[in-house]
Amino acid sequence: MKQFFVLFIFYFGIQAQSPLIDGIVHLDEWSNAENFSIDYEVDPANNAPTTFKTQVFVTNTQTDLMVGFIAMADMKNIRSSIRNRDELDMDEIVAIGIDTYGDGRSMIVLGANPEGSQFDLKILPDGSENDYNLQFETKSSKYEDRCHVEFKIPIRNFSFSEKDIHHWKVVFGRNT
Helix, strand or coil, rough: HHHHHHHHHHHHHHHHCCCCCCCCCCCCCCCEEEEEEEEEEECCCCCCCEEEEEEEEEEEECCCEEEEEEECCCCCCCCCCCCCCCCCCCEEEEEEEEEEEEEEEEEEEEECCCCCEEEEECCCCCEEECCCCCCEEEEEEEECCEEEEEEEHHHHHCCCCCCCCCCEEEEEEECC
């Protein structure tokens, strides 16, 4: 019985930990997160398989939304520089779009390049983009065949309705 109790406490401790946002998506740190992949592109081809796969991990704490990307890439040919905020026009980027009301009228998009430079914007109901400034943290790292980008997004930054249960719509993207 003593061993079972010790194992239970250890397991509970792992479950309660959130990933360290250090720019490295350690799979053991993200093992309890929801896992998604970006398998298809919409431009230039329409719903064709991607050349480079992207894994996305999402979890949360009481105060933050945490997102980790592992983006496979030809690292010798990617475009990525340390840039001013919101000036990542032609860079390789990963992004998350969040519709906190779940009604499709608007979406907050947060992204970063492999250097950790950030952008954020709001897509309005008519499809136009509006400048948006949201405080969030990104860390990144680069390897021979991939880059990692981690996000820590304070939930208090979002506007959403006062309900006990929320149904947010989320989209993940990558521009290569």
